[in-house]
Amino acid sequence: MDRCALGYNSFFDPFLAIIGVVLIGIQVSPVVMKPAEMSRCLVGGTFDRFHLGHQVLLQAALRQAKNIEVWITDDGMVLDKAENIQGWGIRSKEVEEWLEEKYPNRGTVHLLLDAEGPAPHREDCDAIVCTAETLIGCERINQKRVGKGLLELEIIVVPHVEDALGGIISSSRIRAGAIDREGNAWIENKYLQSVLHMIPELDGELKRPLGELFDGPASQPLIAMSKALEAIENPSSLLIAVGDVSVSTLLEMNVVPDIAVIDGLTKRNEIPEDERVNPQEFQRIIKAKSPAGKLTPELLAACKEAVLCGVKCVIDVNGEEDLSPLYLHLLAPLGATIVYGQPGQGVVMCQTEEKIKARCRDLLSMFTVV
DSSP states (O other), X not given: OOOOTTOTTOSOOGGGOOBBSSOTXXXXXXXXXOOOSEEEEEEEEOOTTOOHHHHHHHHHHHHHEEEEEEEEEOHHHHTTTSTTOOOHHHHHHHHHHHHHHHSXXXXXXXXXXXXXXXTTTOSSOOEEEEOGGGHHHHHHHHHHHHHTTOOOOEEEEOOBOBOTTSSBOOHHHHHTTSBOTTSXXXXXXXXXXXXXXXXXXXXXXXXXOSSEEEEOOTTOHHHHHHHHHHTOSOTTSOEEEESXXXXXXXXXXXXXXXXXXXXXXXXXXXXXXXXXXXXXXXXEXXXXXXXXXXXXXXXXHHHHHHHHSOXXXXXXXXXXXXXXXXXXXXXXXXXXXXXXXXXXXXXXXXXXXXXHHHHHHHHXXXXXXX
16 A cells, blocks of 8 residues: 655545545546535645546545645655656656646646645645545644644545455555556456467467567577666566576576576477476476466466565476466566567567556457356
8 A cells, every 4th residue: 555755644645545435447537516615725645657546536626626736746755665656757747637638727736845745834725635544644734724823724535446456546556566547457357267268360469579679699598688687677676587498598697587487398399308497496386287379277376476475486387388478467566577588589578567568458358268
C-alpha cells in the first residue's frame, strides 16, 4: 500500500484513498453534479501512474468545490522512497490532461515541496480531501489554522476503490505488476485452471522480438548478452532469463539471474547432459510441465511462485519454455528485465512496462482456452 512521501501522517495521500465504492470496469467520466458548496479544495499526493483511484479522489473534491488545486510531490521527496516512480513532469502532465478533458477550467496542478503544502495558511481555500488513514493529518492542519486565526477547512473523507483482486487500487500495486490502472488483474482467473493453446495465426507475431534485439554470433552468445546487460536502465531490477543458452551465458559471466527458465533444449534439440544448466546454482528449483505451443496452469503457478518468492530460483520446464515470457511479463513488477535468445540473431532484452503487459495480455486473449 502506498504512503505519500510528503510525510506519512499528511493528508496528501491519494495512494491510500480509495476502496469499495466503484465497481471495477466502470468508465470514470464527468457526472452531473449539484452546485458546489465550497470555493476551493486542496488535494495532494504523488499521483504516480495516474489511476482510477486518483480519478475518484479528484471527482470527490470536484463534487464539493467549484475549483480544486492538485499539489503533486516533487521528485526529491519520492524518488528515494520507492523504485520506478515516474518523474514529476510525467505525473503532473497526466493529471493536467485528465482535468482539462473532464473538468476544463476547474483544476490546477502545482509542485509540492513539503508535507503539508499551503493548507495551514491559505485564506482562499475552504476544503481539503483526505482518507481515513490520513484524517489525523487534516485535523492537525486545522489546529494550525485556528492558531493563526483562520477558519478550519472542510474535511472531505474519500473511501477506497477495490481492485479485481480484492486489494486497493494504488500506485504501489500497479508498480508491483499486480493490476492495471483500472484495477483489473493482468492475468484473468480463467487461466489459473485452463490450458492455453497457441493458434497457428500467432506464430509470426510471437517470433517477433518482444523488446530490443542485440546482435551477436550464435557461437559466442556472450557478445550479445553483454550488450543487453549494458542497456538495462536499472541494474538492480529483477532479472529474468529464459532459455538454457541465455541462462548458461549469464552464469558464465558470473551473473546469476533472479529467475531462470530452462527446458534442457536448444532449438528444440536436447542439450547434452554435461552442458546443461546446473539447477544447484539457484536457491530454489521449481518444476513445471508445459508442452510445446501451450501454456499450462502449472507453468503459471511456477512463474508466480518465482516472481514472489524473493530468492534466486530456476523453473525447470518439462516441455518447452518458449512462451513463458508472456506469463512472466504479466506477473513481474514494472521495471523488471527479461532476456532470451533470438535464434540466429542474438539476445532480446525487454523491460516490463505497462505497454508490454498490455501486449502480452492481448496475445493471451488470442489463445484457445481449454
